[in-house]
Amino acid sequence: MMGWSILTNIIGVLLIYFYLPPANAGLITLLAQVSLLGVLNLPSVITIAGRLADAFYDPFIGQSSDRSKNPRGRRIPFMKWSILPAAGFCMLVFRPLDAGVSTTNALWLTATLILFFISATTYIIPYNALMPEMAHTKEDKVRFSTFQQVGFVFGMIIASSTSNIANVMNHLYPHFTRLEAFQSAIWCLCGVGALFMFIPVLVIDEKKYCKAEPSTLPLLPAIRQTLKNRNFIYYIAADFSYFMALYIIMSGLQYFVTVLCGLPESIGVILVGTMVGISLLFYPIINILAKRIGKKPLVLFSFFLLGTAFLAIYFLGRFPVPPKLQMFLLVLLASFPLAALGILPPAILAEIAAEDAIKTGENKEGLFFAVKYFAVKLGQTFGIGLFATLTLYGKDPGHDYGLRLNGIFGAILCILAFAVFSRFKEKP
Numbered sequence: 001m002m003g004w005s006i007l008t009n010i011i012g013v014l015l016i017y018f019y020l021p022p023a024n025a026g027l028i029t030l031l032a033q034v035s036l037l038g039v040l041n042l043p044s045v046i047t048i049a050g051r052l053a054d055a056f057y058d059p060f061i062g063q064s065s066d067r068s069k070n071p072r073g074r075r076i077p078f079m080k081w082s083i084l085p086a087a088g089f090c091m092l093v094f095r096p097l098d099a100g101v102s103t104t105n106a107l108w109l110t111a112t113l114i115l116f117f118i119s120a121t122t123y124i125i126p127y128n129a130l131m132p133e134m135a136h137t138k139e140d141k142v143r144f145s146t147f148q149q150v151g152f153v154f155g156m157i158i159a160s161s162t163s164n165i166a167n168v169m170n171h172l173y174p175h176f177t178r179l180e181a182f183q184s185a186i187w188c189l190c191g192v193g194a195l196f197m198f199i200p201v202l203v204i205d206e207k208k209y210c211k212a213e214p215s216t217l218p219l220l221p222a223i224r225q226t227l228k229n230r231n232f233i234y235y236i237a238a239d240f241s242y243f244m245a246l247y248i249i250m251s252g253l254q255y256f257v258t259v260l261c262g263l264p265e266s267i268g269v270i271l272v273g274t275m276v277g278i279s280l281l282f283y284p285i286i287n288i289l290a291k292r293i294g295k296k297p298l299v300l301f302s303f304f305l306l307g308t309a310f311l312a313i314y315f316l317g318r319f320p321v322p323p324k325l326q327m328f329l330l331v332l333l334a335s336f337p338l339a340a341l342g343i344l345p346p347a348i349l350a351e352i353a354a355e356d357a358i359k360t361g362e363n364k365e366g367l368f369f370a371v372k373y374f375a376v377k378l379g380q381t382f383g384i385g386l387f388a389t390l391t392l393y394g395k396d397p398g399h400d401y402g403l404r405l406n407g408i409f410g411a412i413l414c415i416l417a418f419a420v421f422s423r424f425k426e427k428p
Helices: 002-019 042-055 058-067 076-093 103-134 138-160 162-172 178-203 219-227 230-260 267-293 295-314 323-360 365-393 401-421
Strands: none
Touching: 002 042, 002 076, 002 103, 002 138, 002 162, 002 178, 002 230, 002 365, 042 103, 042 365, 058 076, 058 103, 058 219, 058 365, 076 103, 076 178, 103 138, 103 178, 103 323, 103 365, 138 178, 138 267, 138 323, 162 178, 162 267, 219 230, 219 365, 230 267, 230 295, 230 323, 230 365, 230 401, 267 295, 267 323, 295 323, 295 401, 323 365, 365 401
């Protein structure tokens, strides 16, 4: 989990910042900041194109692993062969061909993003489908999901440390430009991510721990059967809104730090580390509360807190307290939602998939997670796209209205997620 979290969060945290940096970043602009149809800018169009191509690939890889009869298992073989392509294409995303704004850079970014997303998906969908097969009780599913979330947030911290590693590169190699220092840091982290991704491939005996039989349904009937599950539809709709909101924060973190609060970019990893550290304290509490009051109330409360955090983004740098304190208070407010919405939704989906297998007689865990990640990727895509588009209305010190608007839109998305998930029917 930590391995693929590093790769995906490098893309989520740095893509827009790397190609379309603020004026005070020390980086060169690599894509044209042009408006298309008066709504979208070039980075958002490229990101949407890459994510959509990948999203439509999700059901195919989910169904392929569900139906696999490979003697090593249904999931591990897919994971094994996708690791090096995923790490390699993540590196290439940040290796533009031209040192400046050009059409070549736009085409290169589009191609490498698509190939990275497809490679990463070939690992992530089978990986996530292992959880409901290896965790056989509701308590096990929450426990597994908790440990997965620990890996994910540590991957997020590592990815967020890229600018700090780039600072070290600049110190060790003074002849490096800021661009070269960032690239070197990213390539090092991609290598670390790939090493972590190999661990489950090498040590998990899928045949020993997973007893599920291959699905026999063709792709389209399996998708139709999956989408008939009303609880699953509510889950997916709320997940879409949540991930769209989350990736506004992920894409904007460096901007919120450097532009709205006027702080050095190196403080970003400290903020993320603090948020993760505080959220870890909530993990055992969330496990206990999930048993006593259920998962749904905790998810709804988390959407409310996250919406409040988004509203605070609009006023960052304007509160009558030091900017650093403002950022740390924002991190404190977001830490519980980060913990709860990282642990509980995967466990809820594992239960949905397990109940569906009992009801239909078909083991479609891979397809359930594929449809989930289809929605997640659409949410991530539109979150990154919305952030990039709003930068048209200001992304630099003294001209930051576009960054502040992201707080308003994020709060609205959290309200929508709350409203949809309130219709979810949780079984005791």
